[in-house]
Amino acid sequence: MPDLLKAVEAPLNQNIPELHAGDSVSVHVRIVEGNKERVQEFKGTIIRLRKGGNDANFTVRRLASHGIGVERTFLLRSPRIEKVEVFRSAKVRRAQLYYLRDLRGKAARLKEKRRPTA
Amino acid sequence: MKGLIGKKVGMTQLIAEDGTVTPVTLIEAGPCFVTQVRTVAKEGYEAVQLGFEEVNPKRLPAGERGHLAAHNLPPLRHLREFRGAAEALKAGDRLTAAVFAIGDHVDVIGISKGKGFQGTIKRHNFNRQPKSHGASDRTRSPGSSGQTTTPGRLYKGKRMAGHMGSERVTSQNIRVVLVDGERNLVGVRGSVPGAKGAVVVIQAHRG
Numbered sequence: 001m002p003d004l005l006k007a008v009e010a011p012l013n014q015n016i017p018e019l020h021a022g023d024s025v026s027v028h029v030r031i032v033e034g035n036k037e038r039v040q041e042f043k044g045t046i047i048r049l050r051k052g053g054n055d056a057n058f059t060v061r062r063l064a065s066h067g068i069g070v071e072r073t074f075l076l077r078s079p080r081i082e083k084v085e086v087f088r089s090a091k092v093r094r095a096q097l098y099y100l101r102d103l104r105g106k107a108a109r110l111k112e113k114r115r116p117t118a
Numbered sequence: 119m120k121g122l123i124g125k126k127v128g129m130t131q132l133i134a135e136d137g138t139v140t141p142v143t144l145i146e147a148g149p150c151f152v153t154q155v156r157t158v159a160k161e162g163y164e165a166v167q168l169g170f171e172e173v174n175p176k177r178l179p180a181g182e183r184g185h186l187a188a189h190n191l192p193p194l195r196h197l198r199e200f201r202g203a204a205e206a207l208k209a210g211d212r213l214t215a216a217v218f219a220i221g222d223h224v225d226v227i228g229i230s231k232g233k234g235f236q237g238t239i240k241r242h243n244f245n246r247q248p249k250s251h252g253a254s255d256r257t258r259s260p261g262s263s264g265q266t267t268t269p270g271r272l273y274k275g276k277r278m279a280g281h282m283g284s285e286r287v288t289s290q291n292i293r294v295v296l297v298d299g300e301r302n303l304v305g306v307r308g309s310v311p312g313a314k315g316a317v318v319v320i321q322a323h324r325g
Contacts, residue, residue, distance in 0.1 A: 004127045004144055004146055004301065004303055005127060005128050005130055005144060007298070007301055007303065008130065008132065008142075008144065008296060008298075008303070008305065009130075010133050030137075032136075053130060054130045054131050054132065054133060055130060055131055075133060075137075075139065077133055078133050078137050079133065079135055079137065080136075080137035
């Protein structure tokens with residue numbers, strides 16, 4: 001990427017750890033409701049990470065009530081993201097976990113990947 | 119006269135504090151030099167000629183070299199004329215991206231990406247013909263191009279297949295969303311004609 005594109009890049013949010021596809025995360029995002037601002041939590045599995053400076057984003061998938069899948073894409077460098085917590089990392093063999101969309105229940109489980117804890 | 123010559127850097131997006139995202143094209147604009155001021159007295163109209171990008175003097179024709187040397191200017195690759203009164207500008211002045219301010223509305227002129235020889239669907243937004251019901255090999259053909267014995271010829275300007283792109287295109291009335299005088303960087307909202315690295319002209323939108 002040309003240096004001049006890098007020059008306008010927003011700083012990385014310090015409250016976002018290194019993320020990987022397959023991570024179970026909780027994203028705390030500030031939303032405006034009427035004239036009040038509050039923090040909303042979105043819990044799910046990261047099924048996609050996209051790099052690219054200011055355009056970098058990640059998609060989190062969760063199963064809402066009645067087994068309906070809900071996916072939400074967050075901009076990695078958005079100041080609206082308060083923090084991201086990683087609960088669990090999974091051993092995955094591809095970068096985009098789109099196959100999870102077609103799986104339900106037991107089949108949609110991911111094998112946990114143990115990482116050395118710091 | 120408010121204008122600059124620049125090079126398209128590429129596109130990205132700017133994220134505001136409230137989370138709104140603006141698509142932006144970055145242009146490395148300047149430093150530009152005023153190479154000539156045209157006056158009503160001498161040339162019959164008012165304009166300013168700007169130059170951009172220093173170059174090895176050997177790569178310039180002797181005429182251009184002399185033209186630039188007359189005002190002690192460095193050898194410049196690109197010269198463009200901007201219509202309008204010079205106001206305080208005089209030959210030899212150095213302009214940076216700071217001539218524009220955030221919120222200004224500008225026109226950006228460039229040469230669009232070449233598309234080669236293209237059919238009527240891509241070039242003129244024609245519709246395609248049916249893929250089935252007996253149509254075997256002409257789904258993308260333009261269909262009828264005229265009438266019958268009267269007029270017995272095609273009207274001039276009939277839209278047909280041909281070369282597309284590589285032409286002068288102006289993105290009109292787009293907003294300046296970023297100015298960095300130090301890095302000579304101008305960011306405009308949305309897209310701008312041309313490939314990365316292409317020379318573009320930014321000027322204040324008229325009207």
